[in-house]
Amino acid sequence: MLRKIRILLWALVAVAIAGGGAYYSLGRQLPTPSLAIGGPFRLAASTGDVVDSEKLKGRPFAVFFGFTHCPEVCPTTLHEMSSALGKLGDDGKDLNVLFITVDPERDTIEFMKSYLTSFDPRIVGLRPTPEELPQVAKAYRAFYEKVPMSDGDYTMNHTALVYLMDRQGTFFGTLDYEEKPEVRLTKLRRLLKEGQSRSR
Amino acid sequence: MKLIKELTVAVALTCAAFITSLAQAHDYKAGPLTIEHPWTPQPPVGAKVAAGFLKITNGGAQDDRLVAVASDIAGKTQVHGMKVEKGIMTMFELEGGLVIPAGGTVELKSRSNHVMFMDLKSRPEKGATFKATLTFEKAGSVAVDFKVEAMGGDMDHEGM
Numbered sequence: 583m584l585r586k587i588r589i590l591l592w593a594l595v596a597v598a599i600a601g602g603g604a605y606y607s608l609g610r611q612l613p614t615p616s617l618a619i620g621g622p623f624r625l626a627a628s629t630g631d632v633v634d635s636e637k638l639k640g641r642p643f644a645v646f647f648g649f650t651h652c653p654e655v656c657p658t659t660l661h662e663m664s665s666a667l668g669k670l671g672d673d674g675k676d677l678n679v680l681f682i683t684v685d686p687e688r689d690t691i692e693f694m695k696s697y698l699t700s701f702d703p704r705i706v707g708l709r710p711t712p713e714e715l716p717q718v719a720k721a722y723r724a725f726y727e728k729v730p731m732s733d734g735d736y737t738m739n740h741t742a743l744v745y746l747m748d749r750q751g752t753f754f755g756t757l758d759y760e761e762k763p764e765v766r767l768t769k770l771r772r773l774l775k776e777g778q779s780r781s782r
Numbered sequence: 783m784k785l786i787k788e789l790t791v792a793v794a795l796t797c798a799a800f801i802t803s804l805a806q807a808h809d810y811k812a813g814p815l816t817i818e819h820p821w822t823p824q825p826p827v828g829a830k831v832a833a834g835f836l837k838i839t840n841g842g843a844q845d846d847r848l849v850a851v852a853s854d855i856a857g858k859t860q861v862h863g864m865k866v867e868k869g870i871m872t873m874f875e876l877e878g879g880l881v882i883p884a885g886g887t888v889e890l891k892s893r894s895n896h897v898m899f900m901d902l903k904s905r906p907e908k909g910a911t912f913k914a915t916l917t918f919e920k921a922g923s924v925a926v927d928f929k930v931e932a933m934g935g936d937m938d939h940e941g942m
């Protein structure tokens with residue numbers, strides 16, 4: 583009897599461990615489709631045109647949020663994307679790279695256009711209106727907030743990830759701010775190569 | 783004869799090394815504090831802000847604080863903290879300044895604490911320097927030159 587209870591107890595332990603492991607790995611998975619990252623947008627661009635996410639379909643794109651009053655993270659990300667585009671060379675010709683400002687108040691189209699001349703010309707700046715901004719940020723689960731400073735000025739806190747979207751406009755992965763350039767390049771090459779499943 | 787030749791070469795090399803290290807040294811002293819290599823990644827065209835980086839070592843027995851930075855290139859300059867956590871970048875003013883602990887070294891660096899030059903009056907030229915004054919609570923003020931380096935700065939050495 584005692585032995586049976588013991589076996590039962592151990593079996594319970596095994597189930598608990600297996601269950602916990604499954605739960606843990608599920609919890610670590612990327613968001614399920616219902617929580618999908620990405621969504622349609624139509625935004626004014628630094629090129630003077632409008633960028634429509636529908637028209638981006640057929641080519642993968644990388645998109646990130648930032649602002650020009652950003653001392654380091656945003657210029658560094660733009661710089662790193664420029665370097666990556668340079669390294670990809672012709673292999674990267676299909677890739678669209680978009681920089682969406684979370685500070686439309688200060689970042690006008692003209693200002694973004696001149697600011698972006700410091701980077702690879704393939705990077706396009708997008709300026710949502712203050713009304714459009716919450717929608718596009720929500721679609722990408724991107725966080726942003728305006729932070730007042732003691733002198734009356736303000737700064738922005740924001741998500742610093744680069745979102746990689748495949749040819750259908752489906753979330754493919756992210757580039758992380760802390761990653762090494764080689765890792766970023768590998769991910770971009772994968773996006774260009776594999777990001778065309780179910781391609782039309 | 784051969785020995786003299788060798789000696790001459792050795793002396794010349796030593797001198798060259800010494801001169802090079804002098805040229806590269808970019809240090810300042812303020813009381814017990816040593817300030818190493820203030821630099822800034824060149825900001826993009828039209829940018830209104832720039833980050834300043836440097837290393838401060840406190841050889842003294844008392845904590846000190848970097849309480850203010852001023853430069854003519856900027857309308858105003860502050861000392862900021864910065865964090866990137868869970869993919870989110872946050873930046874904040876360091877109230878009361880940045881503590882430089884006794885016997886410790888604090889690095890203002892990429893993705894971390896930085897000097898924030900705001901309302902830039904012009905775009906700093908790559909390769910140029912600009913003047914700034916660092917003010918410490920105990921060690922007082924010290925004039926330094928910030929070197930303007932390529933964007934991406936130290937990270938470019940990883941082979942970008």
Ligand SMILES: [Cu+2]
Nearest residue numbers: 653862873898
């Ligand atoms: Cu700052």
